[in-house]
Amino acid sequence: MEKDKFNIVVFSGDLDKVLAAFILATTAASMGKDVSMFFTFWGLNVVRKKKLTSGRNILQWIMNFMNRGGADRLPLSKFNMLGMGPAMMKIMMKQSKIPSIKEMIKMAKGLGVKFVACTTTFAFMGFEKDDFIPEVDSFAGAATYLQNASEGKISYFI
């Protein structure tokens, strides 16, 4: 019997929303679902290396500077307060035994969650394939993603 598919579009790069996405993804995977996370727009920051290797133009450079990536530097969607909010949240996550995003990535991979980076937006954000962490399984556009998502029962945009 085929496994039920569960797809999440990770549009947001905010720590709290990304955490929610990983909780849903790892939970679904441990329930036996076939899970894919499709990282797009700000969500690409979650699966991108800290230091970018690709050349880019000045506008993309400014956007990338303001929008610094890497799974341990995500802002909060509220109460960011120059980084104090996320720091507090990380301590709280530790206290409540909730894994960090880096640990969530490992956990998700261990459970077979597939990571897909959106090619439609990564060109636009000035990223190249080399800019992403090796945990990314594939690069795909919106059409491939939507086809896969439609084969599941529900899907979320986060």
Place this chain on the structure above:
Amino acid sequence: MEKDKFNIVVFSGDLDKVLAAFILATTAASMGKDVSMFFTFWGLNVVRKKKLTSGRNILQWIMNFMNRGGADRLPLSKFNMLGMGPAMMKIMMKQSKIPSIKEMIKMAKGLGVKFVACTTTFAFMGFEKDDFIPEVDSFAGAATYLQNASEGKISYFI
């Protein structure tokens, strides 16, 4: 015949998004669907008592102070302006005969909408079961929620 299930994850605690969630939930319920709202992260503020009874550590206390709850104190996702935005929106809601969140909660309960508070995140936010309003029907984790949501046709993350 079994009723169609409709599940909404209420992640946001912003007045406008919560209002949208309640409009969808009450509409679906009045169409005869079996509706559940799963309150998680900032959304827990919607179904939490104003005065918390539980003990908590200092970080959770700071987070809770900034993130004050109760259905009549939710901020807007934009134009918050030290509370003037939500105040204006509440007057506009009254003028347009759109019920307040408190009235929405009553309406939703009257229509049989089930309220579920997310146990995965409430521990993390420093809440306990006693911190929630009696309208909360049950406490459940992500697995129970996802199982239920997958039995419906569509589901939203708000």
Place this chain on the structure above:
Amino acid sequence: MEKDKFNIVVFSGDLDKVLAAFILATTAASMGKDVSMFFTFWGLNVVRKKKLTSGRNILQWIMNFMNRGGADRLPLSKFNMLGMGPAMMKIMMKQSKIPSIKEMIKMAKGLGVKFVACTTTFAFMGFEKDDFIPEVDSFAGAATYLQNASEGKISYFI
């Protein structure tokens, strides 16, 4: 054979989220799906004329002034910086050959995407039918929308 339905609730009026909604909508339409975009709350700005014709009260006027509409004036969900962020993003969109929202609207209409403006919230925002661009196919409330969305496989709230 009936076409698969794909529905998106466009709640947000932020340039980046609206862009994501249009990418998903036009992609789904070009895959042969029957696509509807349901514009509600801030999303109504996308399909509204720049100059409103309707009379409105002072609160609605203030809300509308802060929340100025028209598809070429949408803010970003982050890094807005008094409009510099969206301006940069528009240049980047041009450089990457991603169409502007105005072009996206044309493209979507060309592919048969249906635009629905939410009557439940437009009264509340102080809009009237005359305030919307002619590309809007119909005006409907949440019940009509949910009925249609439930007939598809997946649906997003953006």
